[in-house]
Amino acid sequence: MHKKYFAKYKEPFIPLPNLVEMQLNSFNWFLKEGLKELFHEFSPINDYAGKEFFLEFLDYSIDEPKYDEYYAKANNLSYEVPLKIRVRLTKKETQETKEQDVFLTDMPLMTEHGTFIVNGVERVVVAQLARSFGVYFTINVLRGRNLFGAKIIPNRGAWIEVETDFDGVMYVRIDRKRKIPVTTFLRVFGLKDSKEIEKNFSKVDNGEINYIKKTLEKDDAATVEEAYVEIYKRIRPGELATVENAKELLDDMFSPSRYDFSSVGRYKFNQRLGLPLKDIKSASRTLSLEDLIAVVSEVINMNNNPEAQPDDIDHLGNRRIRAVGEMLQNQLRIGMARMKRNIQDRMSTLDPDVLTPFNLINSRLFSAVLKKFFTTSQLSQFMSQKNTLDELEHLRRLSALGPGGLTKERAGFEVRDVHISHYGRICPIETPEGPTIGLVVHLASYSRLNEYGILETPYRRVKNGVIASEIVYLDASEESKYNIAHSGIEYDKDGKILENEIEARVHGQPGIVLKDKIDFIDVAPQQAFSIATSLIPFLEHDDANRALMGSNMQRQAVPCLQSEAPLVATGIEERAARDSGRLFIADDNGKISHVDATSITLKTKTGKEKNYKLVSFLRSNDFTIIHQRPVVDSGEEVVKGQILADTSASDHGQLALGQNIVVAFLSWNGANFEDAIILSRRLVEKDKFTxxxxxxxxxxxxxxxxxxxxxxxxxxxxxxxxxxxxxxxxxxxxxxxxxxxxxxxxxxxxxxxxxxxxxxxxxxxxxxxxxxxxxxxxxxxxxxxxxxxxxxxxxxxxxxxxxxxxxxxxxxxxxxxxxKVSVGDKLAGRHGNKGVISKILPIEDMPYLEDGTPVDIILNPLGVASRMNIGQILETHLGLAASRLGYQAICPSLNGATDEEIIEEMQKAGWPVDGKVTLYDGRTGEPFQQKVTVGSIYMMKLAHMVEDKIHMRSVGPYSLITQQPLGGKAQGGGQRFGEMEVWALEGYGAAHTLQEMLTIKSDDMLGRTSAYEAIVRGERFKNPHLPASFYVLLHELKGLALDVELEGI
Missing domain, CATH: 2.40.50.150 (RNA polymerase II, Rpb2 subunit, wall domain)
Structure with missing residues (x-):
């Protein structure tokens, strides 16, 4: 089937990147750089006295895995590689050395599609969206005055907060302890006398209030020694404060081993304060006097500037991604610290003559941390595998929860909100509907991580109103300096922008500018959205809340037995299926020499044979099926990059989560009241949603x-x-x-x-x-x-x-x-139009068109207007034309077919321009009074199936305490007949039904036994007895020393 593109469609300036590259790149960095950094950090390890031995970590090696991922899954094993380290032990006195290779641990290895297999189960490590290290400027409004402060947040070490008092005195807090005048703190870092301090701030401290002068008046310390003692008293109140103690504590607190900005923190620090950004990797990662002077100067500047605004902590420039590689490095740092203590203990206790590196290293401490992380961490998750899109989006998920992050109970509205800096980096639509809304988000299509873990998005440069070929990746802080246009603007084939005034993001805010003032243009219309949201055609015509449901429900679609690509698509279905890692793609040009249900053999031009083993009937984590089927024939010539095998949720390499079916928007005898769906038996017989x-x-x-x-x-x-x-x-x-x-x-x-x-x-x-x-x-x-x-x-x-x-x-x-699809199953479209099947009608009872074609599904027209998801109607109309003209319509998000183009296509196909036709009632043959909207819509069967939920009970287990039936399907329990249900029966005066509910169907032990016997014998029921809950009440009263006697019962 050929694809049809419409006039507004423009080829994206760059193709989509590998959709799982965030995971793959991060893990590769960990293997190549992260482990190297870690061992370098802990090498050498000296004994406690520092006189006898020292141990050095020289190099590490990673061997090949013992078996492949499929074998690991089949045999409940972990897909892992052995990590070995070369260690040298040196005896200081004699300079005698011993070198050995020591096995550290079996380390889980990432599969080609970004997952880990731990104990036979596929898992994903979700990236964390955390606050970036660096400096933030805050505000405190006191008696109508804006008083600014700063927070210096390192990767490791004490937090430092600078604050301004109403009197103009500036203070510092170390790790939220008591306040210290900022000048006292500066003395410790090298500004010895007051004149020197004043001189360093003379250029900025020239407002109405002289902040440094006011602070010096409050400063009790006149010398560096006194400053050390004053700070020590604030940090450790009640302890003896000597200059030596204080110097040792503070020097240790800000030493490289205890205090580390990380390269990210240094980059953000310098970026915010306008310090040089070159050579960040080699720059100092501890706090220097220059850093402190720059922070205090900025606080004074902000206090003196009435227009000054504090930093927005929800801006993406102030947040960063902690991906899998960094998380693993942080975990192994804990393991290395434990191992270091253990090595030092052994150096002191073992016989020096028999000491070898192998004897010193207890690798169990190292591997225990790794195992704990993969099995119990909140961010190491059981992979969601309902379909291939579900897998892909799980790998692209970002979570603000987890260790060092937020909790869903404490997170406010601001952190959950869509922020202007999210554009092109985080999808504004795809997020869960529950308590984690806005805390669990997804990467936008073109978003990528830079070396500092900061999200970037690509733009094409514009010079003098002409689009250049240069692609520039910008982070959120950089982007706010430019004027950026949307890719939907008009331009000719040479890249010359045709409109004079253009809607653009002007320094981060929406506005209109002249074309000459445009600096960049988006690379694609769906740049702002995640993959799942980009799969929704006519997204621009859907209300955002319904688009959110549509994005989420595509991930819940169950792969059908006969997968079918959508007639109305967005053009990225192919890329979504390909990057999920479930399709087989030809590695080279060649000819298929053998193909069957279990394998495909490709013979390349050089004569080499490459074998692709297909997966059959593999159970996914969500109990759906992962099944690969060949799409090539024996003897067929193939080119590099061609699809060789489809998976259960793809059709010729395109993501296929549902079925194209004929829809009518019609009220049908109340059977489709409240979003209920009426289905034709044809879909059941043809195994459409099986x-x-x-x-x-x-x-x-x-x-x-x-x-x-x-x-x-x-x-x-x-x-x-x-x-x-x-x-x-x-x-x-x-x-x-x-x-x-x-x-x-x-x-x-x-x-x-x-x-x-x-x-x-x-x-x-x-x-x-x-x-x-x-x-x-x-x-x-x-x-x-x-x-x-x-x-x-x-x-x-x-x-x-x-x-x-x-x-x-x-x-x-x-x-x-x-x-097979059945009454009670949940179906949904891509526009948040969901419903439960209420009736499956015989084909002959379904409404039919003039040519006798019966419709497949009847949806309620009232479900469209108030929900404001008109995209489904446009999809229906265009699908109708596409099915008759035999093409696949490509409508990217925000850049699809216009109303005029849809009308034109309908006319070409011979349908009325309003998409409404005379429909006949299948039961009577009479036409319906009004014309009805009919077309082709793409519907999916969701994982919420009636078979998993329906439950029956006649006789089953009872609770030992109350003697009432247990609750829930898993326990074979009964239905709860609660307080409100009792009121309902009381309202109807149904006394006998109510008595039956509260006695023989519940906890009347004698009554229910006799009722069961009566049913078996075919006799009438005897009168009910006392329910067990009444006896529970009696026992409770007896426990309160009230003797209740029953008389006449």
Whole structure:
């Protein structure tokens, strides 16, 4: 099917970058630079006295992984590589050295698509959006006056806050302790006398209030020694303050080992104060006198300037991304610090003659930190895998939560809000709807991280109203200095801007400027949006709240059995599918020499053969299916970059999350009231929304105190019918159809026995141990589930598999289920138009067009107007034309087809220009009174399926305390009949129904037993008895020493 582009469409100035490069680049930096920095930081390690030994970390090496990611997933292993380090131990007296390679840990390795596999489970480390290190200027309004201050925030070390008093005195706080006059603090850093201090600030301190003079009047310290003592008294009140103690404390506090700005902090510090930005990497990362003078001068400047504004902490210039590489480095720094202490302890306690690097290093301290991070950190998450877009967007997620971040309870509105600096860096639309709204966000399409972890977005330079070819990446702070136009403006093929006055972002604020004043232009119309939001056609016609729902619901779509690309697309479906890492792409030009369901072999021009192993029926983390199918034939010539195999959510290399179906916007007998959806049975029969789901059931065979458990076919008191699909080991065969209650693995466990009677002892002596009691502990299919066995995995100690203590073997059974679309399933479009199926009508009852074509789905027209997501109507009209003319319409976000173009396409296809046609009622054959909007819409089936939620109970478990049925599907519980439901029945006067609800259907123990017997025998119910909750009340009263007697009951 060919693609059709419309007049407004312009090719983006640059293609989309690799969509998971943030993760990949960060991890590569960690392997190459992060580990090097870390070992350099801790090398050398001296013994406590510093006289006998020192240990140096020379180099490290990373070996190849033992197996690939698929093997690791299949066998519940971690995909990891061994990390070894070369260590040299030197004896100071004799200068004798010993060098050894020491194994440190098995380190999880990132897969090609940015994930980690830990214990067979795919995980993602989500990048953290944290406050940047550096300096911030704050404001405190006191009695109508603006008093400015500053916060100096390092990567490691004490926070320093500068504040101005109402009297004009300036103070410093170290780590939120008591106030110290700023001049006292400056003396410690090298400004010894008062004249020198005044001289350094003479150029700025010339306003109405002389801040430095006022501070010097309050300063009790006249010399450097006194300054040290004064500061020590404030930091450690109550302790003996001597000059030596104070000097040691402060010098240590601001030494490179305790205080570190990091290169990011130094960059932001210099950028904010206008200091040089060259050679940042080699610049000092501690606090210097020049830094302090610059900060205090800026505070004085701001106090003297009535127009001055404090820094906006929510501006992206003041926030940065802490990606996976930096997080791993920070975690391993903790491990290295523990290991250092341990090495120093061993240097002091072990025999010096037998000391070797291997004896000194306890690598367990190092690997424990790594393991803890990957398994328990809030930012190391179980990968969301409902479909390939879900995987991709999880990798591009940014979270303000986590260690060192915010908490969702404490975060206010300001930090959650869309900020002007987000443009092109963070998507303003895609964020969760719940308590984490605005705290969990997604990267915009073209956004990238620079070396400091600051988000940048690309722009094309404009010179004198002509677009140049130069691409410039700007961070949020830099961007606010320029005038930037949107890519939708008119320009000719030479890049000359045609309009004279242009809407632009003028120094970060919306405005209109002349074309000659434009500095940059966006590279693409969807630059401001995330990938999921960029997949919504006619986004500009949707209300932002509905676009948010549309973005989020695309991630919840379940891959269909027959994937189908959308008729109305945005043009980035191909890139989204490709960068998810699930498609196979030809690495070179060549010819396909072999293809089947399990592999594709490509023979290159040089004669080399490259084999691509396809994945079949792989269970994802969300129980959907990951299944690759070839799209090339044997003997076909392919070029480098061509798609070889599709995945379960792609169609010829395009992301395909739903189905194109014929829609009518029509009210139909109240069945589509309140967003309910009416579906045609044709969609069920043609398997349009059919999906495959795979669940895993596992059982452990243990060695108990009474003896080992055994898997067997011979299970006591089970009929032959239930055992027909089990092998002699008691394990079900692949391909067997199973329903709830069926045995998946037959297992018997030894039973604890009471004292044997003489008769039993006699039987034992005759028949030996055979007569010993066993209990049936088989793994059975869960209640309410069914499917077909597609996979069996047996992990056994005998085969060398790692198992928990006391476990002989572990058996995993995978059950696949084909789910057709049914009443109660949730469907949604891309515009936030969601609903639950209320009815599935026979094809003959569905409304039909004049040519006899029945519609597939009926949506309520009232769901459009108030929701303001008109994009779905435009999609419907254009889809109608595209389906008849046989093309795929490409409508990028904010730059799609215009109304006139849609009308033109409708006319070409022979449809009325308003998209409304006469529709006939399938039941009567009569036309509906009004004409109806009919077209083609792209709908998705979401993961909220009725099969997972529907639940029935007749007899089941009861709570031991109240004797009422348990709650919830997992417990086989009942439906809650609460206070308000009781009022409803009281309102109707339904006394007998109400009594039944509160007694025999709840906690009347005698009544429910007799009712059950009566139903079995076909007799009438007897009168209910007292409910157990009444007895609970009596016991409560007795506990309060009130003896309540029941009379006449």
């Amino acid at each position: 999906s495959v789901h795979i669940e895993k059931f596992s059982v452990q065979v243990r060695d108990t105190k009474l003896g080992p458990e055994i898997t067997t076919y011979d299970i006591p008191n089970v009929g032959e019918e239930k055992l027909k699909d089990l092998d002699e080991e008691g394990i079900i065969r692949v391909g067997a159809e199973v329903r709830s209650g069926d045995i998946l693995v037959g297992k018997i466990s030894p039973k604890g026995e009471a004292e044997l009677t003489p008769e039993e002892r006699l039987l034992r002596s005759f028949f030996g141990e055979k007569a010993r009691d066993v209990k049936d502990t088989s793994l059975r299919m869960e209640h309410g589930k069914q499917g077909r066995i597609v996979g069996i995995k047996i992990f056994s100690r005998d085969h060398g598999d790692k198992l928990d203590v006391g476990v002989i073997k572990e058996i995993h059974i995978e059950v696949a289920q084909i789910r």
